[in-house]
Amino acid sequence: MPSNSPETAAPPSSGPDADLRAFVLGLPKAELHLHIEGSLEPELLFELARRNGIALPYATVEALRAAYAFGDLQSFLDLYYAGARVLITERDFYDMTMAYMRRAQADGVAHAEIMFDPQTHTGRGVAIETVFAGIARALREAQASTGVSGYLILSFLRHLSEEQAFATLAAALPLREQYGDLWIGIGLDSAERGNPPEKFARVFAHCKALGFRLVAHAGEEGPAAYVRDALDLLQVERIDHGVRSEEDPALLQRLVDAQIPLTVCPLSNLKLRVLRDLRDHNLARLLRGGVMVTVNSDDPAYFGGYVADNYIACAQALGLSRQELAALARNSIEASFLPWEQKEKLLRRLTAYIR
Ligand code: ADE
Ligand code: ZN
Numbered sequence: 326m327p328s329n330s331p332e333t334a335a336p337p338s339s340g341p342d343a344d345l346r347a348f349v350l351g352l353p354k355a356e357l358h359l360h361i362e363g364s365l366e367p368e369l370l371f372e373l374a375r376r377n378g379i380a381l382p383y384a385t386v387e388a389l390r391a392a393y394a395f396g397d398l399q400s401f402l403d404l405y406y407a408g409a410r411v412l413i414t415e416r417d418f419y420d421m422t423m424a425y426m427r428r429a430q431a432d433g434v435a436h437a438e439i440m441f442d443p444q445t446h447t448g449r450g451v452a453i454e455t456v457f458a459g460i461a462r463a464l465r466e467a468q469a470s471t472g473v474s475g476y477l478i479l480s481f482l483r484h485l486s487e488e489q490a491f492a493t494l495a496a497a498l499p500l501r502e503q504y505g506d507l508w509i510g511i512g513l514d515s516a517e518r519g520n521p522p523e524k525f526a527r528v529f530a531h532c533k534a535l536g537f538r539l540v541a542h543a544g545e546e547g548p549a550a551y552v553r554d555a556l557d558l559l560q561v562e563r564i565d566h567g568v569r570s571e572e573d574p575a576l577l578q579r580l581v582d583a584q585i586p587l588t589v590c591p592l593s594n595l596k597l598r599v600l601r602d603l604r605d606h607n608l609a610r611l612l613r614g615g616v617m618v619t620v621n622s623d624d625p626a627y628f629g630g631y632v633a634d635n636y637i638a639c640a641q642a643l644g645l646s647r648q649e650l651a652a653l654a655r656n657s658i659e660a661s662f663l664p665w666e667q668k669e670k671l672l673r674r675l676t677a678y679i680r
Pocket of ligand 2: 358360514542565623
């Protein structure tokens with residue numbers, strides 16, 4: 326495990342850190358920025374490679390983990406797409422998703438909005454039906470057995486063309502009848518720089534007309550202008566990351582005024598070197614400045630921490646108070662795509678918890 330991974334340290338069984346962990350785990354929260362392929366832990370990755378007869382360029386789980394030292398977003402994406410090659414069957418997608426849902430429940434997640442990248446799989450000859458079937462079966466079973474609900478956000482890979490995004494949408498749409506209760510949104514991820522929002526304006530307009538909720542990664546590595554363009558040209562309701570919005574004061578004011586949620590992923594930003602030290606993260610400044618920020622894990626198997634680890638690491642590095650941690654959990658519920666009745670139910674649970 327990399328040395329800066331919060332998972333390496335055994336959680337303290339008593340003392341202030343244990344109190345903080347217990348408080349964070351108990352906070353009812355939503356996770357809104359999670360790539361299911363980025364939840365594939367090395368142990369399961371090895372198991373799926375064995376099951377599917379796929380050779381890996383690493384001898385051991387430890388050797389693979391040791392390779393998780395990234396210089397930037399692209400160096401991570403290279404390993405992330407290579408890791409996803411072990412996902413072949415419906416059962417593989419089911420196992421990966423079920424493992425995440427169990428882990429999310431342990432972190433106090435009441436609802437998860439999960440991104441998945443069909444093109445990462447269809448490009449290797451895996452049918453989109455297989456991807457949907459495995460993920461959806463796990464979400465339905467997890468909801469029944471744990472009460473944790475899940476929605477799906479189908480994300481287009483922005484390093485590919487808009488034409489390929491349209492083709493993916495066309496292949497997925499017949500499945501909406503079967504999975505429409507889960508598949509509620511469309512997202513945009515992968516290499517940000519050089520792939521501006523405008524590249525996907527037409528396909529996002531089409532998705533909006535079809536009634537999908539829209540999100541896009543912007544302002545992670547790319548400039549604040551990409552955040553503005555994601556809002557104006559793609560008409561998204563939430564920005565994934567968005568931490569570079571601060572570079573444009575007028576944009577920042579707009580985010581505050583319109584209460585546009587940012588799904589911030591602090592440990593991801595650290596691992597991908599968006600910043601050098603978590604103490605330099607702007608999460609606390611954004612929160613205190615009135616931006617609707619939420620805390621999420623992005624690709625927890627690669628970045629060394631699930632959602633609760635992100636809350637805890639930020640509390641420690643940025644001096645967040647219990648009220649501020651509760652405000653982040655409240656934002657996550659409010660910024661979710663759940664219907665109002667369900668949001669209100671979760672908000673009542675949160676209020677009871679902090680009282
Ligand atoms: N795909 C998976 N994780 C991502 C991230 N952090 N940024 C862009 N694309 C991604
Ligand atoms: Zn992401």
